[in-house]
Amino acid sequence: MQQLTQKLGSGDMVIQEVPYPQLGKGMVIVKNHYSIISAGTEGSTVQAARKSLIGKAKERPQQVNQVIDTLKKQGPIQTYRAVMKKLDAYSPLGYSCAGEVIEVGEGVTEFEVGDRVACAGAGYANHAEIVSVPVNLCVKLDETTNLKNAAYNTLGAISMQGIRQADLRLGESCVVIGLGLLGQLAALILKASGVTVIGVDVAESAVNQAIENNAVDIGLVRNAAGIEEQILNATNGIGADAVIIAAATSSLDPINFAGAIARKKGKVVVLGAVPTGFDRDPFWYRKELELKMACSYGPGRYDLNYEEKGIDYPVAYVRWTEKRNMEAFQSLLITNKINIDYLTTHEFDFDNAKQAFDLVVEKSEPFTGIALKYDTAKEPSKASVKTSDSEALGKVNISFIGAGSYAQGNLLPNIPEHSEVTKVGVLTNTGTTSKRVAEKFKFQFCASEENDILNENTNTVFIATRHDSHGPYTIKSLQANKHVFVEKPLCLKEEELEKIIELKEVSGKSVMIGFNRRFSPLTKKLKKSLGNNPVSMIYRINAGAIPKDNWIQDMEIGGGRIHGEVCHFVDYLTYMNGSLPIKVSATAIPDANQLNDTLNVLIQFKNGSSGVIAYYSNGSKSLTKEYIEVFSAGFSGIIHDFKELKVYGKGKPKKKKLLNQNKGQKEMVKAYVDGLLKDGKAPISFDEVVAVSKTCFAIVESIKRGGEQIDI
Template sequence: MQQLTQKLGSGDMIIQDVPYPQLGKGMIIVKNHYSIISAGTEGSTVVAARKSLIGKAKERPQQVKQVVETLKKQGPIQTYRAVMKKLDAYSPLGYSCAGEVIEVGDGVTEFEVGDKVACAGVGYANHAEIVSVPTNLCVKLDENANLKDAAYNTLGAISMQGVRQADMRVGESCVVIGLGLLGQLAALILRASGVTVIGVDVSEAAVKQAVDHSVVDLGLTRDASGIEEQIQQATQGYGADAVIIAAATSSLDPINFAGAIARKKGKVVVLGAVPTGFDRDPFWYRKELELKMACSYGPGRYDLNYEEKGIDYPLPYVRWTEKRNMEAFQRLIATKKIDINYLTTHEFDFENAKSAFDLVVSKTEPFTGIALKYNIDKTVSKAKISTSESSKPGKINVSFIGAGSYAQGNLLPNIPETNDIGRIGVLTNTGTTSKRVAEKFKFQFCATQEEDVLDEKTNTVFVATRHDSHGPYVLKSLEAKKHVFVEKPLCLLESELNAIIAMQSSVNRAVMVGFNRRFSPLTETLKKAIGNNPMTMIYRINAGAIPGDNWIQDLEIGGGRVLGEVCHFIDYLTFLNGSQPIKVSATALPDANQLNDTLNILIQFENGSSGVVAYYANGSKSMAKEYVEVFSAGLSATLNDFKELKIYGKGKPKKTKIFNQNKGQKEMVKAFVDGLLKDGNAPIPFSDIVAVTKASFKVLESVKRGGQQVEI
């Protein structure tokens, strides 16, 4: 299928063939008929992408700060990879479309193949022939719905949420500042609700369009003579009951102007992208004005449970969710209570989408809404897409399932480029990522279907997906008789672990988990120094906080931080002392969200060694993240953030310091490949991987038991 993409680095915009999107649980596949270009949101993205690196940096100071922090902690190589991954990626565009359902995922009951639908969401409702969208970001339409108008779905819901935040009553007055797409849609909704609407814009053409189509009761340019007095006159001398700011500007004028024209105790709703540093006097303070933000489409936005899992908010308690806002907007169109046909000032065939965006950037002629029309008669294939002919089959033939930030920064660049290794296929959730990764790292193809990367051409699979899919993909790969490298954790469920143990024993293929720290050069030096005597160990991790609504903290998707990350450190201590964990006890610091991400874990090992994993999410970011202490047979050692190792024995301490942090990712990938080439075995014994995974499960059990010791 074809999709419109842009590279952030160069600004290059192309329509390209990418793999057909994945159909996940609770999702539907839609063949687009129309999608709408948002001149504000998408236009600013395109303009930024076409700027120089210095121009990009000026627009994104926060991201520049993150780059500097990464440089300090991880060194230039990892920083360069992280930056280039962003700049070279194919970024999808679009977030509002309408079309026809052509496939329905598991668990979907409200949609059927053939339904007409309108869709929303960045990363979902793209400018593409085919899109995959969660059900809570889709609404069903009438069979005879005008799909061009329906494609304004996202923009309509955003405007609807702004109106809801204003909380207007029949007969009240509202000033809409900014008469672009969002402003005009908000004005239409307000007028349909019996509200007197005054529209203001810096553009005379925008005001004229609103007046000509009866969108506003009064239209004024911002520089109109006596504008404040005119608004007072139009509101019977009270001032506006509410002001909705739908403009996009860095100027403080909209927020201060809103203060001047609102009535006492009035409301100001920020719908657009404007600063809110208003002047306290003379208006905001004396009028006791209320400032409200409108969060995108409405309640549910940015909530993983709502948008990705499809868990709805109960209507009696949350009357208007983002989906119900979309449905209300579509009813206004269907019942002709609002007419938005005039908003589409330009229509382009999808094949000419680049010309449409050139118009947005250049502004060579007036425009409001720009629709992209798709060829709905075109047949779309699920066949894999060839990306490189240079990679030839070898002894080890690798395919990737999942290829996100970590894989692109630490796994893919470290696969040795030798004739022994063939690079076969790439499969990810998004076709744009699959295509870019396959091209950049010279894989033969990118794919849509699992069977394409699990066929006889591949004998080794790298799994680098979200945590909840690790176990299932490891099982599928083993069933297909492939060697498997899986990013940590191995799985999230004990039932999955038992199934993996049985399958690995049956097919006798290597299973490797990405426990990279045991492969660090400084770890190798430390291991040689301390030998194999029983030892005591402390591993302190200044992990930093991750919000409770992040997918990593979600127990179903990410497994939480114990299963998702603490397993790393249990493995490290297992490797250092040379024996497996047999007992654990753990206590967590109470926290409001019950995240269990600040905890002390005491581990006993088979050979009598003991270790403490002190995993803390409540510390300062300015402190080094990882610190290890080891004590054994008269020797002591400290390892600081995988950059400095000190070994204390007789005489002066031996100190080894490296310039760049090295956590062993490159060495890990090489060891895995070398092991397969040598004898078909992974460098980490499978029994260690099983023991560490079991220990991670038992940590959570011990926390639930109030720190009681649990046998593994």
């Protein structure tokens, strides 16, 4: 399958062969017929990618600050890896397309193979031969629909959401500032709704295009003499009932101009990318104007439950969702209430997509909408994509399922180079990530299907996917007789844990969890200093807040922060005292979102040791994240954020300070691979792995019971 990609670092754009996309629950696979290039959104992305590093930094000051913050906390190595991962990644382009359904995922009832559909969504409706799209970002089309026009689906929904925010009535007036693609679409829809439309643009050609195609009632160039008076006259001396700003500029002129031409108590809707720092006087304050933002395609946008899980909003309470906006736009097309034929000024075969983007960036000739046309006679292939000529295998043959930011920064770079260690295959949700990871880390292929990973060539599977899939992938890997390294947590369901225990016993294969902190050099040094007496431990984590709508906080997908993060610290205390947990109690500070991510956990261990995990999401960002204290028989040890160790005993305290933070990821991966090479065993015992998982389930239960002590 071919897809258009670009590297953010170099700006290189290429159509390349990538694996067939994954068909997840609630998704459909679509063969594209057309996709539309958004000159605004995509054009700015491509232009930024083609700039120098300094140019990129100037355009993204917020991301520069994030890099500086990472540098302070994690040191230059991790920061470099994180930045290079972004710069070297193959970024998919496109977010609006149309085609036919060729596969239907689990739980999908509204679509069938052969349906003609229009799709939306960055990361989904890409410029690619085949795309995988969630059902709420996909709408069914009439058999007679013009698929080229239908491919404007996303842009039409965005324009429609701006109009809905304006909340106009029949006979009212609206000025559309900016007559690019979004502005033209907004004007057409407004006119079809019985609204008087006045279009304004800095370019005379855009104004003339709108006038010639009956998209506006009146078209004006921004620098026209007496433009404010003309608009006042056209609105019977009232001023515009609403102004929709569909321009893209860093200038304050659109927002201040909107204030000048809007009627008293009118609305100004920001649809394009413009600053909103308007002048208070003389218009905005005295007219008591209302400023509204239009959020992309409409209600449901950026909502994980709506977009990824397919949970719709009840129509009685949310009349117009992003999907219903798309459906309304397609209805306008099929009933000929609007005609957008003129918007497609250029059409390119998909093979010539780079030329199309050159036109967008260089503006070598006038354009409005640019359509990419696909070869629909081409049969899709699910074959793996080779990234190496080598087919040699060793004693340890590793494949990855999932390879996101953490895996690329902490796991993949640390797989030791060894003659008996082979990197076989990579499977991720997106073909672009699979391809880039396979190339960069020298795997033999990137895969389209699980069976490509779980075949006889692989004997060790690294699982670094979202948390809800850890248990199922671990089970499948053990059933396929593979060693398993799974990023924490092991699983989110107790029945999955029981199945893993059963399969581990039957297969005899190793099951390793990514509990890296126990492998940190400072941890090893502290552990070595302890005697055999019971240990008292405190592990304080200044975790920071994560929004409720983040996938980690979603109990079905991420399992919440107890399963997703606190498990790390349960393992650490287990390792430090050298025995398994037997009892646990936990209490959480009540919060409005019921996230249970500010909590205290007390664990008792078999050898008499005890430990407190103080996991707080409500602290200051300026405080270091992790702080550990250990006490035993006149001995005390302190670790500050895995950068500094202080040991107190007899005599003068001993100190060990690292130049960079080291949480033990490199040492962990090496220890695991070395264990496989030696005897096939993991460096963390399976009893500890199981005990940590059971303890996390017990922590959740204890919080539900108001802090009641739970036996492990």
